[in-house]
Amino acid sequence: HAAEVQRYLDTHPRSVALADEATRHWLYGLPMHWMRDWPAPRPLFVAEARGARLRCVDGHVYDDFCLGDTGAMFGHGPAPVAQALALQAGRGLTAMLPPGTLPDIGRRLAALFGLPRWQVTLSATDANRFVLRWARAITGRPKLLVFEGCYHGTVDDTLVDRADDGRTLTRASLLGQVQDLAIGTVVVPFNDAAAVEAALAGGDIAAVLTEPALTNCGLVPPLPGFLEAVQAACRRHGTLLVLDETHTLSSGPGGLGRRLGLQPDFLVAGKAVAGGMPCAVYGFTDAVAERMARTKEAAPEGHSGIGTTLSGGLLGLAALQACLAEVMTPAAWARMEAGAARLQAALEQVIAARALPWSVTRLGARMELQFCARAPRDAREAAAAMHAPLERLLHLWLLNRGVLLTPFHDMLLVSPETDDAAIDRVAALLDRFLAGLTP
């Protein structure tokens, strides 16, 4: 690892100098603290990101399998989105009033995700936060259920852990919390339908919020029938089902829930939905819309706590429309799926050739190299399969050879712009990496 660190420092003088200079005015010398030391001792400063490649300020070019942690899932700056932004920029950026394209965007969202009603926000975090507020408001119930290992953005109520005895623990690492979050949030293991049923039976849970597969604690797919059982339990107990498809949009048009035939009450999609612009959406059923309207009638002073000034800004909506109409095409999804299948097969071949007890779990365009023989069933199995020092070395080693992985675990994302040569290269590099480790 020390040799790889030195190699990085020697070959990235400009990034290193910028990082040191920026520390004078930026916390840790970065726009966001989490870019700090992944995977290199100083971050890579970006000169240009295009398609599925990224060039750093030192002139090195990287095959990007991180793709902005899904924000650039359809490639960096898709041309239709860039053109729509340029056009809109000449006509105004934000107005607190809707553009004429609004009905068209609504129609496209409804067709893609299978839900009739929509609202727009700046981020998936905001969308989740507002959906949870709505869920509490329209059910009159105080609590929320999430799954252990979940991540839905920096939504306070969801940043909790589960103790061995099932109690909810406020996460020790959570900065500046204002209340004990354990009061209102129930946490159960993913893929445990009986635990969901038992929790909902209390009748005080407004919503179950989940990704259709957990993607932030490793990749944990749903066991057959699990999500259907959660949906049935929600219906039985008057709890709303919220699917956060922000990452699982990788599964194909409409996300994983649509692929499985689920019918959530709410759906959230952020990050890539507007081609990487700060814009996210949440959709809901007509029945939910009616309950929202009734809730509003009962409280004529309005919707306190929902919405932000720039939500639904003209620029974000222009990007959203272009992405829906011209980027998220069936052909683009087919290319992602084919590229990802090729990458999965190549990685599996490398693993099999060395008889390693590892696996590659894939959801459409997204896959994760996991240090366990089969896909984990819950967050604890996923955690047991992790190996932080090996991951750290792998990420840095690949970066030094022109490949960028997602910082969180070993996730690789394939965009419609990712070419076969890049796919074959990363598999060949993994083989070389493993050859160097084997005694």
Ligand code: PLP
């Ligand atoms: N939902 C899921 C499933 C996520 O993984 C994330 C972020 O990683 C979010 C929501 C929050 O997205 P954002 O950080 O863009 O608000």
